[in-house]
Amino acid sequence: MCGGAPDHDVIVRALWANAVRLCERLATGKPAGMNVRHDWTVNEAEALIARPFHDLLFEAHACHRELHDPQVVEAAMLLSVKTGACPEDCAYCPQSAKWNTDLEPARLMPAEEIVASARSAQASGATRFCMGAAWRAPNDRQVEEVAVAVEAVGALGMETCVTLGMLTDEQATRLAGAGLDFYNHNLDTSPEFYGEIITTRTYEDRLETLANVRDAGVKLCCGGIVGMGESRRDRAGLLVQLARLDPQPESVPINLLVQVPGTPLHGTDELDPLELVRTIAAARLMMPESVVRLSAGRSQMTDELQALCLHAGASSIFLGDRLLTTANPGDDHDRDLLGRLDVDLAVLEGDAR
Numbered sequence: 001m002c003g004g005a006p007d008h009d010v011i012v013r014a015l016w017a018n019a020v021r022l023c024e025r026l027a028t029g030k031p032a033g034m035n036v037r038h039d040w041t042v043n044e045a046e047a048l049i050a051r052p053f054h055d056l057l058f059e060a061h062a063c064h065r066e067l068h069d070p071q072v073v074e075a076a077m078l079l080s081v082k083t084g085a086c087p088e089d090c091a092y093c094p095q096s097a098k099w100n101t102d103l104e105p106a107r108l109m110p111a112e113e114i115v116a117s118a119r120s121a122q123a124s125g126a127t128r129f130c131m132g133a134a135w136r137a138p139n140d141r142q143v144e145e146v147a148v149a150v151e152a153v154g155a156l157g158m159e160t161c162v163t164l165g166m167l168t169d170e171q172a173t174r175l176a177g178a179g180l181d182f183y184n185h186n187l188d189t190s191p192e193f194y195g196e197i198i199t200t201r202t203y204e205d206r207l208e209t210l211a212n213v214r215d216a217g218v219k220l221c222c223g224g225i226v227g228m229g230e231s232r233r234d235r236a237g238l239l240v241q242l243a244r245l246d247p248q249p250e251s252v253p254i255n256l257l258v259q260v261p262g263t264p265l266h267g268t269d270e271l272d273p274l275e276l277v278r279t280i281a282a283a284r285l286m287m288p289e290s291v292v293r294l295s296a297g298r299s300q301m302t303d304e305l306q307a308l309c310l311h312a313g314a315s316s317i318f319l320g321d322r323l324l325t326t327a328n329p330g331d332d333h334d335r336d337l338l339g340r341l342d343v344d345l346a347v348l349e350g351d352a353r
């Protein structure tokens with residue numbers, strides 16, 4: 001038996017939480033957690049992140065099990081289809097033309113090359129193919145070229161996602177017409193910290209693109225980055241912005257900053273890894289139906305940290321050894337880790353592989 005008596009308050013809180021869930025399930029016929037809140041305050045979110053670690057993880061994992069299968073992880077693959085030379089000044093990004101990094105810029109790939117990459121991603125178990133282009137805002141011709149690729153990748157039977165920067169409502173409608181499943185556009189951080197990270201586009205610009213995408217009927221992939229020198233309150237502020245979107249984003253990537261030499265954030269103090277776990281747990285509780293993705297930064301995480309993040313409610317990862325322009329653990333390592341955790345990769349409905 002473990003040493004020391006269990007804390008009485010913790011047991012009472014756990015029993016109470018279970019009782020509440022059971023009552024909700026009996027009253028509504030639905031699993032608890034379906035009652036999604038859009039009125040989170042920053043104070044509430046900050047208090048949630050600050051809860052005793054084991055209480056927070058217990059609640060987050062219990063919430064996760066209500067609506068998601070803890071033995072399944074979604075796998076996506078992210079390809080940079082147009083690299084570098086971006087006019088924006090995102091302080092974390094090696095693709096900004098403003099920073100002196102080693103990155104080699106590349107024009108938009110032809111659709112055939114994109115589809116060939118999607119085929120190989122599918123063969124390695126990815127069900128979603130994400131295409132990223134380093135643009136501030138694409139022009140209509142560029143959107144048209146991407147739409148052609150989206151249609152072709154969708155025809156393989158994969159979910160499609162693109163991230164192209166700011167979109168007009170007409171452009172969002174064109175991509176929806178091509179069958180695009182998800183559009184990625186991150187809020188990055190809290191509105192208060194945002195100005196420390198980006199000055200070339202506003203928080204409102206981002207929210208407008210999210211609204212255009214949502215109005216076109218495309219699902220949202222929207223999250224942020226931790227470890228950029230922000231405070232816990234900023235992490236709470238980011239989660240509040242995401243949770244207040246109605247509907248909440250279907251996909252919520254939580255990225256850990258990858259510090260790239262030459263970018264202004266290179267040399268930032270490292271975030272305590274348990275803060276990442278707390279942020280994911282709070283995201284799970286505040287957005288119970290969303291799929292939380294443990295996104296960039298996995299190469300610098302231990303397997304044990306990744307396991308904790310999955311326990312806290314993350315259930316999606318990117319496969320492959322590159323994530324746009326930075327390193328990712330690679331399929332072999334991921335399969336080994338997921339095997340050790342008794343976790344399978346998700347398959348799409350109707351996919352017999």
Ligand code: SF4
Nearest residue numbers: 086088090093096134
């Ligand atoms: S994050 Fe996107 S918008 Fe910002 S500099 Fe990089 S490619 Fe450009």
